[in-house]
Amino acid sequence: MKALDGHTESYYAATTNMALDYPQLDEDVEVDVCVIGAGYTGLSSALHLAQRGYKVAVLEAERVAWGASGRNGGHVGVGQRRCQSDLEDMFGNDIAVRLWQFSIEAVQLVERLIMEHGIQCDLKRGIMHLAAKPSHDNYLREEAELLQDRYGYSGVRYVDEQGVQEIVGSERYLGAQIDSDSLHLHPLNYALGVAGACAGMGVKIYERSRVLRYRGGSPCEAVTAKGRVRAQNIVLACNGYLGNLEPRMAGKIMPINNFVLATEPLPEPLARELIANDHAVQDTYFVINYWKLSGDNRLIFGGGENYTSRFPTDIRGFVRKNMLKVYPQLKKTRIDYGWGGTLAITLNRMPHMGRLEPGVYYSQGYSGHGVPTATFAGKLLAEVIAGTEERFDIMARIPTDTFPGGTLMRWPGLVLGMLYHSLLDKFGR
Incomplete structure (x- = not known):
């Protein structure tokens, strides 16, 4: 299968069900809102603005x-990137409750967009979190109880070591938190479907139109070649x-590279041995492993990161x-595909x-939780x-520290931090 033109060679790019081409910007355009970036954030912004009657242009x-919107693991999980008990400690119960409600709405929004716009993206239900260590097992059990008792969330349950080994064909894990209300999907087909919905609402999408500089003001302006x-x-x-487009934001995020492979299509008995319930899966290591079965029974497996500007020369072997x-x-x-992508963490x-x-808004730093x-x-x-x-301001008031040393020193600082956590993954309890 040939990858979608202009995309990295991945299983997702080889199995797109839409091949829409959008023009390059070659003129001056006036709109109500200019969106820079055609990933999930930009496309969702454009779609929701167009639904409100705004004229929108998207520059990609x-x-x-x-980018990451077309290359990720496709997990659409309930909750924030931090667990609810952490959020209660960090922000208090009232904000933690609002953040939980936002996360439920986020997953429901993804599903609603898929249904409303007829997006074919291998949508499936369920995500499992697997405990890699005894302390992680205790945490998953306690967090499931907290979600059930304090938040009234019936979509989650805990299973012990015997239970998880009946579902996942691996002896590596000690227990699991199973969330039946979360989702997983083909991330590139989902994004292309949202883009198609945008175009149908009159949004002007321009590809191969890198923004060289922009300014705020009245009007704002974004300039391409x-x-x-x-x-x-x-x-x-x-x-x-x-990149260097906006230095005021750059130090708040750290771009890191994550890597994924796709196997050959698996026989049905082997696929069911690996994941009996066809949920997406992720474990509790600091540098997590995550996996799921594709619509054609391939194992899509993500594991391993690096923190340089280069990808491994043999991504398939790196992840395998x-x-x-x-x-x-x-x-x-057989491993049929191997690819990498860059995400941003805070x-x-x-x-x-x-x-x-005034007039310049942003959102970034989803830390591996970007689809919803x-x-x-x-x-x-x-x-x-x-x-x-009101709702945007709840999120905007969440403090985001600048990485120590800003953009200059964040790389060596992150590498040292990741080394420490990798040692905990290997030797901690």
Whole structure:
């Protein structure tokens, strides 16, 4: 199968069910809102703004969903990137409850967009979190009880070591938290479907139109090599690909690289041995492993990161080592695809949203929880631009520290931190 033109060679790019091409910006355009970045944040912002009657232009440096939105694990999980007990300690019960409600709405929003716009993206239900160590097992049990008792959430349950080994064909894990209300999907087809919905609402999408510079003001302006867009508002939706476009935001996030493989299609008995309930799966290591079965019964397995500007020369082999630690029975299974992508993390692993100045808004730093969170962020960005600020401001008030040393020293600092946590993964309890 041939990858979608202009996208990295991945299983997702080879199995797209839409091949929409959008023009390059080659003129001056005037709209109400200019969105920079055509990933989940930008596309969701554009769609929700168009539904409110705004004229919107989206500028994408590469292709729609070229970055993390088209390359990720496809997990659509309930909750924030931090667990609810952490959020209660960090922000108090009232904010923790609102954040929980937002997370439920985020997953429901993804499903609603898929249903309303007829997006074919291998949508399935359920995510499992597997305990890698005794302390992690205790945490998963206690967190499930907290969600059931304090938040009235019936979608989650805990299973012990025997139970998890009946569902997941690996002896590596000690227990599991099973969330039946979460989702998983084909992330690129989902993003392309949202883009198609945007175009159907009159949104102007421009690919291969990298923004070289922008300014706020009245009007705001974004400049590309061959054209410019003037607007009353700008949304910065670049996330891990922000680069040097906006130094005021860059130090709040750390771009990191994560890697994924896809096996050959598996026989049905083997697929059911690996994941009996067809849920998506992730474990509790600091550098997590995550996996699921695709619509055609391939194992999509993500594992391993690096913190440089380069990808491993052999991504398939790099990830396969992690896969075989979980599933040694796949030793003879062919690996058909291997790819990587860049995501953005924050120090506290919570999304970073806000205003830089009147008319300039942003959202970034989803820390591996981007499918639901970025989609929901787009809805909040549309709300605040339309004048309804309360929900956006809840997220904007969440503190986001600058990485120590800013953009200059964040890389060596992160490497040291990741080394420490990798040692805990290997030797901690």
